[in-house]
Amino acid sequence: MSAFMQYLVTGVARGFLFALLATGFVITYRVTKVVNFAQGAYAVLGGFIAYSLLRAGLPHGVSEAAAVLAAALIGLLFGSIALLGNMTPIASLITTIGLALLSEAVTMLLWNTTPLTYSGIGGRDLVFLGASIQRQYLLVVGVSLVVLLVLWAVLDRTYVGKAMTASASNPYAARLSGINVKRMGLLSFALGGALGGIAGVLIMPLFPLSYDGDVSLSILGFAAAIFGGLISPGLALVGGLAFGITEQFVAGYWSPANQSAAALALLILLLLWWERRQRVEGAQ
Amino acid sequence: MLLEIEDLVRRFGGVRAVDDVHLAVPAGELRGLIGPNGAGKSTLFYLVSGHLAPDRGTIRFDGQPIEALPPAARARLGISLTFQTVHLFQGMTVLENVMVGAHSWTRHEFVEAALRLRRHRREEPLIKERALAAIERTGLAEWAGTPAEALPLGRQRALQIARALCSTPKLLLLDEPAAGLRGDERRQLTHLLAGLRSEGLTMLLVEHDIGFVSDVADIITVLDRGRVIAEGTPAQIRADEAVISAYLGSSMDGDALDVV
Numbered sequence: 257m258s259a260f261m262q263y264l265v266t267g268v269a270r271g272f273l274f275a276l277l278a279t280g281f282v283i284t285y286r287v288t289k290v291v292n293f294a295q296g297a298y299a300v301l302g303g304f305i306a307y308s309l310l311r312a313g314l315p316h317g318v319s320e321a322a323a324v325l326a327a328a329l330i331g332l333l334f335g336s337i338a339l340l341g342n343m344t345p346i347a348s349l350i351t352t353i354g355l356a357l358l359s360e361a362v363t364m365l366l367w368n369t370t371p372l373t374y375s376g377i378g379g380r381d382l383v384f385l386g387a388s389i390q391r392q393y394l395l396v397v398g399v400s401l402v403v404l405l406v407l408w409a410v411l412d413r414t415y416v417g418k419a420m421t422a423s424a425s426n427p428y429a430a431r432l433s434g435i436n437v438k439r440m441g442l443l444s445f446a447l448g449g450a451l452g453g454i455a456g457v458l459i460m461p462l463f464p465l466s467y468d469g470d471v472s473l474s475i476l477g478f479a480a481a482i483f484g485g486l487i488s489p490g491l492a493l494v495g496g497l498a499f500g501i502t503e504q505f506v507a508g509y510w511s512p513a514n515q516s517a518a519a520l521a522l523l524i525l526l527l528l529w530w531e532r533r534q535r536v537e538g539a540q
Numbered sequence: 541m542l543l544e545i546e547d548l549v550r551r552f553g554g555v556r557a558v559d560d561v562h563l564a565v566p567a568g569e570l571r572g573l574i575g576p577n578g579a580g581k582s583t584l585f586y587l588v589s590g591h592l593a594p595d596r597g598t599i600r601f602d603g604q605p606i607e608a609l610p611p612a613a614r615a616r617l618g619i620s621l622t623f624q625t626v627h628l629f630q631g632m633t634v635l636e637n638v639m640v641g642a643h644s645w646t647r648h649e650f651v652e653a654a655l656r657l658r659r660h661r662r663e664e665p666l667i668k669e670r671a672l673a674a675i676e677r678t679g680l681a682e683w684a685g686t687p688a689e690a691l692p693l694g695r696q697r698a699l700q701i702a703r704a705l706c707s708t709p710k711l712l713l714l715d716e717p718a719a720g721l722r723g724d725e726r727r728q729l730t731h732l733l734a735g736l737r738s739e740g741l742t743m744l745l746v747e748h749d750i751g752f753v754s755d756v757a758d759i760i761t762v763l764d765r766g767r768v769i770a771e772g773t774p775a776q777i778r779a780d781e782a783v784i785s786a787y788l789g790s791s792m793d794g795d796a797l798d799v800v
Contacts, residue, residue: 406654414660415639415646415667416653422629422640429627432589433703434615434644443650 258386263508264501265384269393269462271500272400273299276455277477278484278492279404280448283411284335285486287424287444290348294334296473297359298452302327303460304363304467307372316377324453330359331449335442356470363467371469376461396458403454407447408489420444472516476503479523482530498522541600542567542742543588543711548597550583557583558594559766565744567710570737572757572774573746576787579763581746585715588744589621590614602710615644618710622700624719628688634699635684638671641706667706674705678732694725701732712736712743718752730755750787754778762786 277295284292306323310316334355338348376392383389411417423430423440430437455473456465476499483495499519507515545563549556558580565571575581586592588599590611599607606614620641629637646667648659675684678698683691688699697717704712714733718726733756737743747753753760754774762770762777764786770777777783 410650410653414653415642415664416648416650416660418632418636418639419643420650421632422637425629425631426627429623429629430640431611432615432621432623432627433640433707434612435640436612447650 259508261385261387263504265387265389265393266462267501267504268497269396269459269500270503271497272396273455273459273473273496274476274480274499275404275493275496276400276451276458277473278480278496279407279489280451281478281481282484282486282489282492283407283420283451284444284448285481286411287420288339288348288441289345289424290338290352290441291345291478291486292334292338292352292445292448293349293474293478294338294352294356294359294470295448295452295477296470296475297356297363298327298331298449299456299459299473300363300465300467300470301330301359301456302453303456303465304367304372306457307374307460308367310374320457323457324450327453327456328446328450331452332442332446334449335445338445339438339441356474360468360470367467369467371464371466373460373464390462392458392461396462399454399458403451404489404493407451411489475523476519479519479526482523482526485530485533495526541565542602543744544598544600545584545588546598546600548584548587548599549595550580550587550592551595552583556766558587561597561763561766561768563761563768565711565742567742568737568740569758570733570743570745570756572753572760573744573763574748574750574753574760574777575763577748578765579786580766581748581763582715583766584763585621585713585744585746589619589713615707618644618708619713620644620704620707620709620711621713622697622704622715622717624716626693626696626700628696628699630689632688633685634680634688634691634702635668635671635675637688637699638674638702638706639667641674641703642667642670644707644709670708671702671706674702677705677735678702679728692725694721694728697721697725697729698732705736710742712741714743714745716747717745718747718749726752750778 277299280295281292284290302323305326306319309319309322334352337355338351343351377395379391381388381390411420419435420440423435423437427437480495480499481492483498484491499522502522503515503519506518541564543565545561548558548561550558561584573581573584583592587594590609594607598605601617601619606617629640646663648663652660675681678701680695680698680702683695688696691699718729721729733743745753745757757774759771760774760777761768762783769782769786770780772780
């Protein structure tokens, strides 16, 4: 029982990490139709920047907030490169892969290749149904939930969210209503950056990150986003949790060597399902 | 004059689609702009909206030159428009579609909405209120919660007008709003435009169909091959020799006489 709970809690925390990244994918895709494969890079950069700020003596809280802000700015920078001129969404996607590779190289130069971590919030572990749970897990879940709820409320319940959705739905008509579609696109990249940064700073105390960790983060975040057809933040959360929990149970009960393979097998099934659904919708 | 166009020229290759056009529309007027196919009506419309740039000439709105401004900036000054081809925001309700029209006067940003700051708290209810008023005004109240793409064509046209009204425009540009409408839908549209006019809204109505324009416009300007060939009240225009010959000369196919 205690092992089961341990895997479940770890899986849920990983799930929220993927959900944050997935929501980044969703927001950027909804506004720009670009799948931003630099999404995982924001998490690594955010985490590493927080690490360096903490080492430089800045207190917890301030370091993490500054790192998230930096990740948002990096998102903005990547967005302004990926949305240059009148690139098609596919060209922008390829550009984001290039930016992810570039950011890996820069990260390796600045922080070297050793995986990094820092201590999260302290305090005694909580004991719950026989599993001892680090408080950081609760922080991951709590902060993620608040962030996701606020974002969902803004996107689905407010005028600003409508304007963002409108830019994606019909850029031509949106422009005529006075919306600066390019600016909305940049905003969506900055939000993606902030979400990646939040994921990074929350998770680093639990799972050390290395400079090339962004690839698997991007893939699993993307997989979770596909769960919601790349447009639904709610389903992206469900997808994130599904992947996080599957991954931890496979690692725990079977072998850690298989955890990525299992998650990727799930991704392939999902992609097949999504492709089929797209075709059915296209036919209608 | 709310809208003043002087010496306006726009060429496409060797064709002068708009050739030395002068046009002045005072505030509160519903101006009709008609002409046979290829007369340059749509080109003129897009020059005013900002989707095309003129080769020469000036366009002043409320005394300010606007010919170099992009469409979004013109929208912020108070120029709104509806298209002949309906442009909707798919997957959004009628109310949500209309709310987007408010963008030309809202000021609050994403962060303010996320943190529920004052400007957001002040503007959000106002946006909804104006959108609902525009929906009411255009007779769409019972469809407010319906997905926009589910409306019939006549209602979609009304939705575009509602979206434009939500921006509280000073000038409304309408590109062939009656095209493709059924008889009863046309009557509703005539009624709506007449109502907006009586409330003092300035409109520039580009139309192919003389009958429809005559029912609503104060003054009609007739274009032919890029030039203004006549201007006057509907009665004057219908009796004008140059107009009759321009329409007869180019429309033996009869599209001037009925709606396609």
